[in-house]
Amino acid sequence: MDRGRGEAVEFLSANFMDCAQVDMESLCYTFIKEMERGLAGTESSLLMIPTYIGAESGIPAGKPVIALDAGGTNFRVALVSFGADGKPAIERFRKFPMPGLKREVDSKTFFATVAGYLKDVADSSEDVGFCFSYATEILENGDGRLLRFCKEVKAKEVEGQLIGEKLNEALLASGCREPKRIVLLNDTVATLLAGKSAFADRSFESYIGFILGTGTNCSYVEENARIPKKKGLEKSRHQIVNVESGGFGKCPRGVIDLDFDSRTVDPGMYTFEKMISGGYLGGLYGAVIAKAAREGLFSAATAERVGALAPLETKDLGDFLANPGNGKAPVAAAFADGADLDVAYNLAERIVERAAKLTAVNLASIAIKTGKGKDPRRPILVTADGTTFYELFGLKEKTKRYLDTFLLERWGQRCEFANVDNAPLIGAAIAGLTRS
Numbered sequence: 001m002d003r004g005r006g007e008a009v010e011f012l013s014a015n016f017m018d019c020a021q022v023d024m025e026s027l028c029y030t031f032i033k034e035m036e037r038g039l040a041g042t043e044s045s046l047l048m049i050p051t052y053i054g055a056e057s058g059i060p061a062g063k064p065v066i067a068l069d070a071g072g073t074n075f076r077v078a079l080v081s082f083g084a085d086g087k088p089a090i091e092r093f094r095k096f097p098m099p100g101l102k103r104e105v106d107s108k109t110f111f112a113t114v115a116g117y118l119k120d121v122a123d124s125s126e127d128v129g130f131c132f133s134y135a136t137e138i139l140e141n142g143d144g145r146l147l148r149f150c151k152e153v154k155a156k157e158v159e160g161q162l163i164g165e166k167l168n169e170a171l172l173a174s175g176c177r178e179p180k181r182i183v184l185l186n187d188t189v190a191t192l193l194a195g196k197s198a199f200a201d202r203s204f205e206s207y208i209g210f211i212l213g214t215g216t217n218c219s220y221v222e223e224n225a226r227i228p229k230k231k232g233l234e235k236s237r238h239q240i241v242n243v244e245s246g247g248f249g250k251c252p253r254g255v256i257d258l259d260f261d262s263r264t265v266d267p268g269m270y271t272f273e274k275m276i277s278g279g280y281l282g283g284l285y286g287a288v289i290a291k292a293a294r295e296g297l298f299s300a301a302t303a304e305r306v307g308a309l310a311p312l313e314t315k316d317l318g319d320f321l322a323n324p325g326n327g328k329a330p331v332a333a334a335f336a337d338g339a340d341l342d343v344a345y346n347l348a349e350r351i352v353e354r355a356a357k358l359t360a361v362n363l364a365s366i367a368i369k370t371g372k373g374k375d376p377r378r379p380i381l382v383t384a385d386g387t388t389f390y391e392l393f394g395l396k397e398k399t400k401r402y403l404d405t406f407l408l409e410r411w412g413q414r415c416e417f418a419n420v421d422n423a424p425l426i427g428a429a430i431a432g433l434t435r436s
Contacts, residue, residue: 004342011292012350017254019354024361024406030250031365035243041229045249049242050230051138051189055196055207055221057434059086066121067429069131071187073098073214075114079121080429086197088426092121100155107157107166115170122171128180129432131424132163133187135244142435144184183435186242187211188219190427194420195383197430204381206372212359213386214279216246220366245362246273260287276355278388282314285351289344298340305334314388321348321393356398364407367415379414385423
């Protein structure tokens with residue numbers, strides 16, 4: 001083992017942060033147990049939210065629907081319709097800042113802002129598919145009650161409120177003639193629906209919607225008979241379940257994970273998300289190299305430059321991994337000494353390696369629970385969305401490698417990945433048109 005890698009592994013291991021310390025087998029078992037508890041309605045860090053949305057309905061052609069996507073940073077609005085071939089047409093697309101991202105806003109301001117975003121499309125359809133990417137209890141009428149915000153959104157007063165109902169009130173107050181039929185769904189549910197629609201000519205045994213961007217989450221298709229917390233469901237049918245996997249609270253965390261979490265706006269919440277997602281990985285790596293500098297892994301001059309670094313973004317981490325020789329980039333510029341650069345690079349690589357391994361645990365746990373994908377002709381389709389998954393250097397490839405070596409070789413199950421452009425908007429439109 002070369003010196004840089006050896007020192008990085010020793011440091012991370014001493015802080016219980018190294019990727020080699022993640023036991024996929026036992027962690028998948030724990031993840032699945034949390035899923036089962038969440039489905040049963042007993043105490044669990046996984047909310048396992050039923051959506052009352054199936055994955056079987058056809059899409060009516062030629063009917064416009066307002067599609068909304070409230071994501072980690074942006075709020076997207078569009079008018080969507082589908083052709084006879086099932087292909088979507090997206091019109092009047094607009095992108096706005098997510099309310100409450102920069103400063104705390106009250107409920108009235110939050111919904112008035114969203115209603116204002118709809119001004120150009122409000123009278124174009126009575127149907128609204130609202131992809132709302134936060135933990136929300138979905139009701140049988142299609143509305144949803146926000147349980148809590150994450151991703152640093154500051155609008156505490158909105159928590160506990162019915163999103164569709166409050167949005168309709170704001171729309172009517174802004175001059176809209178009639179209330180809308182609003183269907184709420186999570187971004188992973190929307191992504192799952194978009195993938196199923198885009199690959200309708202292929203045969204898959206099951207479907208997963210997966211997001212790894214600013215935050216992370218996933219959804220999958222579950223048998224109603226395996227959702228005991230919801231009484232009266234037709235046992236022979238299936239529905240999509242929103243796992244809220246970013247909240248998984250049984251993942252072993254290291255010393256730096258715990259310290260980093262304590263300095264976020266919601267310590268103790270969404271701890272799994274803080275180990276793998278784009279909203280946190282850059283900052284986590286910054287905390288890693290800061291502690292390494294304090295403990296003498298770098299020269300005094302390098303440690304001083306590390307201490308002067310501005311808070312790191314995940315893009316900074318990715319840029320460093322992709323091009324460590326770029327002395328103009330903030331991370332590479334801090335490590336002028338070759339030996340220090342080597343250690344810093346190995347620390348970065350193994351933090352991303354751990355994120356990939358944990359991402360694979362998330363997806364493998366769902367696959368193992370469903371038991372699907374054992375027929376090579378009918379794998380599980382994982383429709384994945386999110387800039388972190390696709391753009392953070394090495395993350396996607398490492399995740400797939402772990403799934404191949406663990407899920408396929410150990411369990412005989414296959415996953416196939418797909419990417420659908422504008423998946424949250426398209427899936428929201430599908431839900432808005434097809435949910436009865």
